[in-house]
Structure formats: structure tokens, C-alpha cells
Amino acid sequence: MQTALYHELVDWYPLLDARENHADEVPIYDALLAAAVEGPFDTLLELGAGAGNNGYYFRQKRTCTLTDLSTSMLELSRAQNPECEHVAGDMRQLRLGRQFDAVFVHDAIVYMCTPEDLRRAADTAFVHTRPGGAALFAPDIVRETFREFHEDDACDHTDGRSMRYIAWVTDPDPSDSTYRVDYAFLLRDQQGIRAVHESHVEGLFSQATWIRILEEAGFQVSLGERPLDGVEQDHPYTPHVFVCRRPH
Numbered sequence: 001m002q003t004a005l006y007h008e009l010v011d012w013y014p015l016l017d018a019r020e021n022h023a024d025e026v027p028i029y030d031a032l033l034a035a036a037v038e039g040p041f042d043t044l045l046e047l048g049a050g051a052g053n054n055g056y057y058f059r060q061k062r063t064c065t066l067t068d069l070s071t072s073m074l075e076l077s078r079a080q081n082p083e084c085e086h087v088a089g090d091m092r093q094l095r096l097g098r099q100f101d102a103v104f105v106h107d108a109i110v111y112m113c114t115p116e117d118l119r120r121a122a123d124t125a126f127v128h129t130r131p132g133g134a135a136l137f138a139p140d141i142v143r144e145t146f147r148e149f150h151e152d153d154a155c156d157h158t159d160g161r162s163m164r165y166i167a168w169v170t171d172p173d174p175s176d177s178t179y180r181v182d183y184a185f186l187l188r189d190q191q192g193i194r195a196v197h198e199s200h201v202e203g204l205f206s207q208a209t210w211i212r213i214l215e216e217a218g219f220q221v222s223l224g225e226r227p228l229d230g231v232e233q234d235h236p237y238t239p240h241v242f243v244c245r246r247p248h
């Protein structure tokens with residue numbers, strides 16, 4: 001799915017998700033990985049690193065390789081993480097031919113819409129995790145916590161641009177493995193205000209399906225907790241992440 005948000009609208013992405021939003025959660029993910037990795041934890045590969053907002057905080061302690069399907073998103077990441085290696089690639093197929101102490105997959109995993117695609121991403125994480133290393137998957141939502149909802153937000157950038165947006169999350173077909181997010185953006189710059197609507201289709205799997213697929217890829221899986229501070233009370237985001245050890 002080619003989405004405007006990660007391509008034509010990429011200059012607006014920092015108004016949708018500021019780096020500072022990730023300052024609290026990355027240390028939690030880093031600590032979960034550090035507890036799971038046997039031996040040194042120096043190198044980290046991120047699949048679907050996007051604008052590199054997580055990467056910015058990981059790179060304070062680790063040597064990071066940041067990958068994403070969108071070269072435009074990788075440009076945003078390069079700007080804020082110039083010392084990191086950046087590689088364009090699809091998390092379902094990427095093969096770098098080397099292994100890392102840790103592999104991290106954040107919200108980009110929602111674009112795996114079928115169990116087969118989720119398995120491909122799990123395989124990619126597995127082949128890039130060294131024996132004794134660990135991977136962490138942090139999907140936004142699992143089947144157990146899903147419900148339809150909407151959220152809105154506003155950002156007035158220091159460069160004079162402003163964004164107002166609503167994200168409307170629905171499940172048109174509860175029998176399949178996806179839900180839908182309709183974004184409506186109002187974008188104001190010196191030219192005036194324009195409206196953009198686009199739909200994203202995202203994957204929805206039960207916790208049991210997640211664990212089965214990650215175990216089939218070869219990982220030993222446990223659940224980790226993440227705080228959802230700053231997220232509105234009435235939300236369906238899961239507080240759990242999947243911590244995956246690659247056995248020797």
C-alpha cells in the first residue's frame with residue numbers, strides 16, 4: 001500500500017508525530033531488550049524505522065541500523081540520525097547478510113495485514129538476530145484490546161505550518177485480520193489550508209496468534225509491559241509487547 005503519509009506528505013510527518021513523543025517509551029524497550037539479550041548489547045536493527053524517532057533515542061546507547069520501505073521517511077531519519085546506517089527495504093524480504101544483538105519493530109508492524117506477512121517479518125527479525133540476542137515487537141493494537149474509536153490532535157510547528165487531524169479506526173469486516181484507519185488532515189501553510197483524506201489498512205491478530213507466529217519463526221517469546229502514559233484513558237492500545245529471544 002503506497003500511502004501519501006509516508007511519501008508525498010512526508011514533510012508534514014513531524015507535525016503528526018514529534019520525536020519527543022518517543023522519549024519515555026524507548027528506554028522501556030531498550031531495558032526489555034537489554035534484559036533479554038545474553039552478552040553484549042551494542043548493535044540494533046530497526047525494521048520500519050520511519051522518521052527515526054525511536055532511532056534517535058536508541059542511538060544514544062546503541063549502534064543502530066535503521067531500515068524502512070519508504071526512502072522519503074528514511075530521509076527524515078537521516079536528518080536526525082546522521083551517524084546511523086540507513087537501508088531501504090521491506091521488512092518482509094530484507095536480508096542484510098549479518099546479525100545484530102537486537103532487532104526492534106515498532107508501529108510499522110501494523111502494516112503486516114495477513115498471518116503470512118507477519119510470519120515473513122518475524123523471519124526477517126529472526127535471521128538478523130544473533131544467537132543469544134533478542135527481538136522486540138510492539139504493535140499498537142491486538143485483537144483482545146481492539147475496539148472502534150477515533151482520536152484527534154493538533155500541531156503548530158515553529159516553522160509556521162499547522163496541522164489538525166482526526167484518525168478514525170474501524171473494523172469493516174471483523175472476520176478478517178485487518179482494521180482500517182481513516183486519516184483526515186487539515187494542513188495549513190503559506191499557500192492556505194488544504195484537506196487530505198487517506199485510508200490505511202492495518203493488521204489485527206490475537207495475542208495467541210502473535211505468539212504462535214513468533215515461536216514458529218524460532219523465537220522464545222514472553223510478554224513485556226510498556227506504559228501508555230500520555231495516551232488517552234479511553235483507548236484500545238495494548239500495554240504488552242512481545243520480547244523474543246533467539247536461542248543458541
Ligand SMILES: C[S@@+](CC[C@H](N)C(=O)[O-])C[C@H]1O[C@@H](n2cnc3c(N)ncnc32)[C@H](O)[C@@H]1O
Binds near residue numbers: 006073106
Ligand atoms: C508510523 S511510521 C514509523 C515511525 C517510527 N516508529 C519512528 O520512530 O519514527 C510507519 C512506517 O512503516 C513503514 N512501513 C510500512 N510497511 C513497511 C514494510 N513492509 N517494511 C518496512 N517498513 C514499512 C512506513 O514506510 C512508515 O515509515
